Amino acid sequence: MLRSFNPPITDWRGQRVWVLGASSGIGLATAEALIARGASVQVSARGAAALERLVAQHTRTGEPPTAQAWPLDVTDASAVAATARAILAQGPLDLVVYCAGHYREMRATDFDLGEMNQHLAINYTGALNVLDAVLPAFIARGAGHLSLISSVAGFRGLPKSLAYGPTKAALTNLAETLYLDLEPLGLGVSVVHPGFVQTPLTAQNSFTMPALITPEQAAVAMLDGWAAGDFDIHYPKRFTRWMKLLRLLPYRAYFPAVRRFTGL
Numbered sequence: 001m002l003r004s005f006n007p008p009i010t011d012w013r014g015q016r017v018w019v020l021g022a023s024s025g026i027g028l029a030t031a032e033a034l035i036a037r038g039a040s041v042q043v044s045a046r047g048a049a050a051l052e053r054l055v056a057q058h059t060r061t062g063e064p065p066t067a068q069a070w071p072l073d074v075t076d077a078s079a080v081a082a083t084a085r086a087i088l089a090q091g092p093l094d095l096v097v098y099c100a101g102h103y104r105e106m107r108a109t110d111f112d113l114g115e116m117n118q119h120l121a122i123n124y125t126g127a128l129n130v131l132d133a134v135l136p137a138f139i140a141r142g143a144g145h146l147s148l149i150s151s152v153a154g155f156r157g158l159p160k161s162l163a164y165g166p167t168k169a170a171l172t173n174l175a176e177t178l179y180l181d182l183e184p185l186g187l188g189v190s191v192v193h194p195g196f197v198q199t200p201l202t203a204q205n206s207f208t209m210p211a212l213i214t215p216e217q218a219a220v221a222m223l224d225g226w227a228a229g230d231f232d233i234h235y236p237k238r239f240t241r242w243m244k245l246l247r248l249l250p251y252r253a254y255f256p257a258v259r260r261f262t263g264l
Contacts, residue, residue, distance in 0.1 A: 027097070037223070055068065098130055146175075151194055
């Protein structure tokens with residue numbers, strides 16, 4: 001049998017997890033799923049009120065807290081570093097999930113440099129800020145898992161994804177390179193490629209989204225992927241497998257196929 005890419009995580013009891021982008025959508029559902037399985041979850045996002053609601057829902061009088069809220073803006077490197085120091089002062093982290101994201105439709109005919117840079121700052125540079133803050137502790141300990149939430153939109157260029165797709169492609173490449181460097185040191189690295197998930201970000205889409213799933217279904221797929229020791233966690237597979245096939249096409253076939261599929 002082929003060995004797993006990463007050490008499987010099957011028992012979450014006693015595991016300390018930091019989920020960034022936990023105020024809604026996939027991040028929120030993942031935090032709740034981890035809490036339900038016994039993990040101690042640190043949650044971060046810009047929306048402090050949403051984080052406090054999550055913590056309050058999982059706080060029981062006389063019992064140790066199962067969640068802690070750490071509001072921050074991932075584009076603020078100093079805030080990320082300070083938060084990481086405070087979290088790590090309470091104990092080592094077993095899993096860091098970077099789920100912060102920004103999405104606006106864009107085509108080249110409506111090029112907006114401000115939006116391009118906003119996508120870059122949240123979707124990619126924010127992840128670098130987190131890595132800078134936690135990697136030294138992970139490497140020193142020789143244990144822990146980093147999981148970056150990318151997207152099938154990062155597989156290849158797609159219409160209306162001028163700002164979003166390149167940042168997700170960068171995250172996928174980053175995860176691949178991190179794996180090559182960190183796996184020999186005993187660290188886990190995974191990249192998550194969701195298809196269409198019902199979130200505040202996808203709610204702005206004006207087209208029918210194939211194989212649309214709920215954030216709760218997405219969270220289950222991610223926990224299943226971590227339990228299996230996967231590197232590439234993608235869902236729902238009835239959609240993402242087709243996207244992976246498109247990635248293999250030569251440009252002469254790919255561009256016409258995308259135009260036919262999207263009508264753009």
